[in-house]
Amino acid sequence: xxxxxxxxxxxxxxxxxxxxxxxxxxxxxxxxxxxxxxxxxxxxxxxxxxxxxxxxxxxxxxxxxxxxxxxxxxxxxxxxxxxxxxxxxxxxxxxxxxxxxxxxxxxxxxxxxxxxxxxxxxxxxxxxxxxxxxxxxxxxxxxxxxxxxxxxxxxxxxxxxxxxxxxxxxxxxxxxxxxxxxxxxxxxxxxxxxxxxxx
Ligand SMILES: [Zn+2]
Numbered sequence: 290x291x292x293x294x295x296x297x298x299x300x301x302x303x304x305x306x307x308x309x310x311x312x313x314x315x316x317x318x319x320x321x322x323x324x325x326x327x328x329x330x331x332x333x334x335x336x337x338x339x340x341x342x343x344x345x346x347x348x349x350x351x352x353x354x355x356x357x358x359x360x361x362x363x364x365x366x367x368x369x370x371x372x373x374x375x376x377x378x379x380x381x382x383x384x385x386x387x388x389x390x391x392x393x394x395x396x397x398x399x400x401x402x403x404x405x406x407x408x409x410x411x412x413x414x415x416x417x418x419x420x421x422x423x424x425x426x427x428x429x430x431x432x433x434x435x436x437x438x439x440x441x442x443x444x445x446x447x448x449x450x451x452x453x454x455x456x457x458x459x460x461x462x463x464x465x466x467x468x469x470x471x472x473x474x475x476x477x478x479x480x481x482x483x484x485x486x487x488x
Contacts, residue, residue, distance in 0.1 A: 390455035
């Protein structure tokens with residue numbers, strides 16, 4: 290994987306996951322080795338060149354790597370999806386009624402009862418459940434696509450004042466999941482995923 294792809298993947302992660310609040314107990318988590326995002330261990334997701342290219346030592350904790358980063362230039366502390374509550378990572382991605390509407394569609398598609406993620410760790414552990422219905426590979430794909438789509442929508446509103454309905458966002462997630470499965474269909478773990486996702 291080339292440096293530019295690593296950087297864009299990393300930036301995506303930083304944008305989505307690093308809130309102004311502390312990342313859980315980030316002082317005990319290895320930035321590269323632990324599963325603290327739905328993308329799994331970042332050394333595996335970004336690749337072994339990651340620590341060098343991004344100048345984040347292999348021994349860095351999540352707290353080390355994310356110190357000083359924040360949501361960015363946003364002045365208004367309110368969630369731009371609902372304008373009703375303060376924007377935290379937890380609210381924006383998990384409990385905002387806008388995001389919940391998207392998650393409900395996701396669960397409906399997965400033929401699972403609707404689930405309200407209590408917190409970030411709850412989402413991570415949900416992606417790791419060793420269950421065939423659906424298997425963790427699909428859970429991870431869906432969680433990645435959903436979190437990223439919600440984050441993109443937040444930026445769309447913030448920077449372009451462009452509002453898209455939760456249902457339209459679910460359609461984007463649907464397409465993203467299909468594309469991801471399709472691109473890896475020859476891998477054993479991905480073989481049956483399309484039928485699990487679309488039927
Ligand atoms: Zn909200």
